[in-house]
Amino acid sequence: MTVNDQIVSEYLDRLYECARSLSRSQVEELMTDVRGHVAAAIAEAGRDDEATVRTVLDRLGTPEDIVAAAVGEVSAVPPVIESGTADSARTRNWGWREAVAVALLVPGAFFAPIVGPLTGIAFAWSSEVWDKGTKRFAYVIGTVGVALPLFLFAAGVSLFTATSDQMGSFISNAPVISGNVAPTGRVPSVVGMSEEDATRALAKAGFAVIKDYQASDSVPLGRVISMDPAGGTQNGWSVSVRIIISIG
């Protein structure tokens, strides 16, 4: 791993760490976008020296800034206003349905596990006073009331049966990211290929390609003499691959 690879990896690691509060799909998308941005910027510059890489990362902003923006986007108000908003914003008095729903949703979860919250959801849903948002909230509370005892029960059973070995492998699998441009992609081997084929293969695998040219007695003109990192390397977060092409 070169120094510049390390700078990029550290940046992406930090971003990944900061992004823990986001949902899994958000994290995946963000990591893919940011890594793709860095690779594209390096590919555009045609260089991956330290100054270039640092400029690219400076312009991106700190991982903390990016994650703060992502957190802000989640709670942003959708730009299209629902037609029913004016009506639903009006507050009206609760009737017996609403009172029963609240009683079943919260204390009901303790006195009558599962059945209580389920019935509570049904009452909440039939309310003519509550708007959609409130009903959805009641639904979420009710679902938690149903799911929590089930989850606790299941957790109790699995704790009892799971061996420490299984728990270990579960934890180590957790941070793997999949996606269209896998950040943990394997570097394809392109030694001996033509410049064009090699560039295409590496680009397809998600890497920015940095080219150097060198004279060679053994490798024909236009073919790849060597590459760094080597083909087959599991490349972590790094974004660029350097290839040396023969000029004959």
Next chain:
Amino acid sequence: MVAEPNDRVMTGLRRGVLEYCVLALISEGESYAFDIVRELGERGLVTSEGTIYPMLSRLRKDGLVSTYWMESESGPPRRYYKLSEQGAAVLRAFTADWQNFSSAVNALLHTSMKGE
């Protein structure tokens, strides 16, 4: 560090209009995320380029833009953005609002300048 009042105002204004600037850029043609981000950076509309990506992601979730992937000759596969019909409607509505808003503000600012 506490921002100067002027900086704070400009940050707020930028934040408010940024997503419409993004929609306007995308409306000029199907665009590559990297180009959108660079363009906004070069126009001084955004200081941390990386903060645009979460916004693009949200615009996609809200159905204002759609995305697709294309392979690139020299770098990783590229995500392209395209304005949806809903996105075009939102952009049109904002454009009209903005024109009213900015001309009202401009008129007041001109008046106050004459008064000095």
